[in-house]
Amino acid sequence: MDSILVTGNGALSGQIPIAGAKNACLTLMPATLLSEEPLTLTNAPRLSDIKTMTALLQSLGAEVSTLQDGQVIAMSSHDLTSHTADYEIVRKMRASNLVLGPLLARFGQAVVSLPGGCAIGARPMDLHTEGLEALGAEIELKDGYLHASAPRGLTGAVHEMRFASVGATENIVMAATLAKGTTVLKNAAREPEIVDLVECLRKMGAQISGEGTSTIEIQGVDLLHGATHQVVTDRIELGTYMLAPAICGGEVELLGGRLSLVGAFVEKLDAAGIEVEETAKGLKVRRRNGRVQAVDVTTEPFPGFPTDLQAQMMALLCTAEGTSVLEEKIFENRFMHAPELTRMGARIDVQGGTATVTGVDRLKGAPVMATDLRASVSLILAGLAAEGETVVSRVYHLDRGYEHVVQKLEGVGAKIERIKS
Numbered sequence: 519m520d521s522i523l524v525t526g527n528g529a530l531s532g533q534i535p536i537a538g539a540k541n542a543c544l545t546l547m548p549a550t551l552l553s554e555e556p557l558t559l560t561n562a563p564r565l566s567d568i569k570t571m572t573a574l575l576q577s578l579g580a581e582v583s584t585l586q587d588g589q590v591i592a593m594s595s596h597d598l599t600s601h602t603a604d605y606e607i608v609r610k611m612r613a614s615n616l617v618l619g620p621l622l623a624r625f626g627q628a629v630v631s632l633p634g635g636c637a638i639g640a641r642p643m644d645l646h647t648e649g650l651e652a653l654g655a656e657i658e659l660k661d662g663y664l665h666a667s668a669p670r671g672l673t674g675a676v677h678e679m680r681f682a683s684v685g686a687t688e689n690i691v692m693a694a695t696l697a698k699g700t701t702v703l704k705n706a707a708r709e710p711e712i713v714d715l716v717e718c719l720r721k722m723g724a725q726i727s728g729e730g731t732s733t734i735e736i737q738g739v740d741l742l743h744g745a746t747h748q749v750v751t752d753r754i755e756l757g758t759y760m761l762a763p764a765i766c767g768g769e770v771e772l773l774g775g776r777l778s779l780v781g782a783f784v785e786k787l788d789a790a791g792i793e794v795e796e797t798a799k800g801l802k803v804r805r806r807n808g809r810v811q812a813v814d815v816t817t818e819p820f821p822g823f824p825t826d827l828q829a830q831m832m833a834l835l836c837t838a839e840g841t842s843v844l845e846e847k848i849f850e851n852r853f854m855h856a857p858e859l860t861r862m863g864a865r866i867d868v869q870g871g872t873a874t875v876t877g878v879d880r881l882k883g884a885p886v887m888a889t890d891l892r893a894s895v896s897l898i899l900a901g902l903a904a905e906g907e908t909v910v911s912r913v914y915h916l917d918r919g920y921e922h923v924v925q926k927l928e929g930v931g932a933k934i935e936r937i938k939s
């Protein structure tokens with residue numbers, strides 16, 4: 519298994535290009551199942567999660583091919599052969615469940631494995647199934663698989679979600695595009711990836727309004743067409759690399775970044791003493807003089823502070839002046855990076871969903887282990903500013919969500935290399 523060697527090397531400067539959003543691409547790809555005509559995505563990120571979704575769509579009989587070194591994904595679902603998402607694929611990646619809504623809408627049936635537990639928490643599917651049942655689906659659990667059917671087709675309904683789940687919103691919206699009549703989804707998630715999905719569905723002929731607010735209205739249509747759509751910028755990759763100059767000092771411009779994607783995060787950076795400026799090309803980030811200041815952070819659904827940036831923010835706060843309290847409200851077990859950061863000299867006390875971080879002057883390099891995608895990049899960020907060498911092992915987690923991480927950080931002056939094993 520490969521590992522990454524990082525050596526603390528002082529201030530960074532230069533530009534980092536930000537890729538298309540993994541999480542947007544993972545919901546846009548299953549949208550191909552809604553139409554017989556081709557769907558083409560541009561600005562796609564080159565990641566192993568995208569390969570997993572490709573394999574899943576192909577296992578259903580969809581044609582998927584890539585152009586421009588993977589940045590363009592062309593798909594066609596004119597001749598599907600299966601409506602079963604197998605456990606062997608779903609267990610690798612929870613986002614596989616995003617085929618449920620589209621398959622059900624187009625074929626009136628879908629069989630999708632339950633994802634099972636993952637490192638950061640239980641993550642059940644009840645919010646997805648409740649929404650689809652409100653549209654008339656019958657769903658039962660057999661042998662670890664959700665068997666969904668809509669013998670009389672799906673019918674629009676008014677449904678209020680108990681929690682604004684991102685994936686459930688995406689599945690319900692996709693299903694409702696082909697339902698009979700109007701669906702009103704209340705307490706919908708408002709993430710930019712959902713807005714991106716709706717923009718693509720609209721190009722395919724769907725009639726949807728209210729995306730980006732907590733009420734989305736979908737007027738069902740008989741069929742959807744082909745389309746070409748550019749994947750929105752990855753706000754989590756953006757936020758992650760914004761933290762590199764924040765942690766190391768210097769000034770870095772994140773190409774393609776926009777403030778509207780990272781508002782709550784930028785507010786916390788500002789309080790910590792990090793300046794962010796919107797430019798014609800993206801976002802420029804620099805650290806004000808002096809030490810980073812402690813700030814308290816609570817993760818929330820968008821537009822709140824994203825859970826997917828909590829681990830990376832913790833890496834910054836490990837060397838801040840003062841004590842920061844981080845509260846994780848989205849996932850029950852998302853502090854596995856804390857003991858690894860502690861190995862590098864951080865002072866972190868975790869009690870349930872709260873981590874209290876007391877800043878130290880400097881972290882020290884150490885061998886550490888990545889436990890999930892965002893945790894792994896937080897260890898790299900910490901290593902960039904630590905004294906000496908940090909070796910991050912199990913980097914296959916990283917490959918799920920960050921393309922060309924070594925090249926991107928090397929490009930701004932970091933000392934980082936991938937060690938093949």
Ligand code: UD1
Binds near residue numbers: 711
């Ligand atoms: C998406 C993102 C993930 C991000 C998360 C929260 C993708 C591919 N992944 O995941 O990176 O961390 O949003 O911003 O877009 N829940 C239930 N029942 C359900 C569904 C969810 O209880 O049916 C719970 C989950 O266990 C979790 C919370 O709701 O505690 C949030 O999950 P959700 O918003 O659904 O996240 P995902 O769509 O899985």
